[in-house]
Amino acid sequence: MKILVVGAGAVGGYFGGRLLEKGEDVTFLVRESRKRKLEENGFNIRSVHGDFNANPKLLVSGEREEKFDVAILSVKAYQLVRAIEDLRPHLAEDGIVLPLLNGISHIDELARTFGKERVIGGLCLIESTLDNDGTILQKSPMHQIVYGELSGEKTERIKRLEASFSGTKASFELSDHIEREMWHKYLFITAMSGITSLFEAPIGPIRDLDSGQRAIKALLNEITAIMQAVDAPIREDIADVLFERINGLGHAMKSSMQRDVEKGAPTEADHLQGYLLKQAHAQGIEAPLLETIHTKLTLYQQARIAEW
Template structure:
């Protein structure tokens, strides 16, 4: 398959790199600066799951337009509008658009841009970052990408995609319940990002405190209630399962939002916490912990803009 990865950052570079390492036909759509960097250094991955040094195929938004079989999209939400325009010349009638963004709101934006049938479901679990040399550093065993038709069907195109994804050093998993899994990931990441960024600590020290443990549990319950009120396809009692998962994370685990905040970079407050806060207001659901988290995040954003 002809696979286009939008961006060669921490997530797209990692999963795209694993596919390229396997021998798949991967091209990276990048900005001119990143293109020059990668032409000089190559695409380098330092990972507990195996290091690799790759020579990637690169294009920019000004390259000759032609459609790809699948476009893998892993930008931040605040980069999505620009990414849609950059990738538009490379999306054809039969192209699958596979987004790995956190949250849910981006799905409607992509459907509006490329059509209902073009957009499939996706999410990922991976702890990865770019170092000062542009190397992708992946530091934990978890490196999972989950994908599937939003209808739940196992179509011919999804089977073809599975053949391309199988056999890499990352875990590419086909799901027949991708909508539900995306909402579950949304609940998980909105809690993790909100809690760790609120308290400016890794998850370990927070959850060791009885008050911290309770704050995590209440936020999960608030978000589950909001999602249920909105008709989201979540599993009943999912907040309790996710609390167990959070309590099983490594002591030093940080969210990507917290890492971005530590570097005074933009964060996805509106896309993650803000979207659900708006849904809570529409439904009349009380969410005091979510309100507290969102206030902290907006104050951070105001301070960074000064």
């Protein structure tokens, strides 16, 4: 399959690089500035799972006409609209989109643009970043993509995709319940990013306090109640499962949203906490902790919007 990775940042660059390393036909759709940096410094991955260097095929939208069988979409939520426009001319007529964004609302936006039948479900679990020269740094054991048909079916196209993904140095896991897994990750990332951004601390010092433990549990329960009200396909005990998971994280663990705030960068607050708050208001559900978090992040964004 001809694979187009939209973005060559810390996430798309890493997984696309692993597919390229395996020998798959991979092209990266990038901005002009990223293209220049890659041409100057090369494409480099530094990872606990092994380093990789290459000179991959690069494409700037509109530069040339080329169609792809699958597009892996790994941009931030606030970059989605522009990414869709960049991708639109390059997706084959029967091509599929595999989004790795946090949250859930992007599925509807992609379906409106490309048609529901061309969108599959996906999520990724990885801790990676770019250094100053654009090298992808990946320092923890977790480097996983989970994907599958939203219907749960094992179609011919998903079998082809599975064949393309197999045998890489990263984990690509085919799921029969990808929608449920996306909602579970949405719950986890919204709680983790929200609580660490609210208290401006890694998760360890927060959970060391009895009040921190109560705040984590309360936030998980608020989010779970909202998801249940909109009939999200989540486990009944998911709040307890994720509470244990959060208590098992490294003491110094920070969320990517917290790191974005520390850098003065945009956040995905509207896509994560904001979307759930809209659902809560529509259902008449009180979510005071979630609303407090979103208010803080909204004020942060308003104070810095001129810088962006």
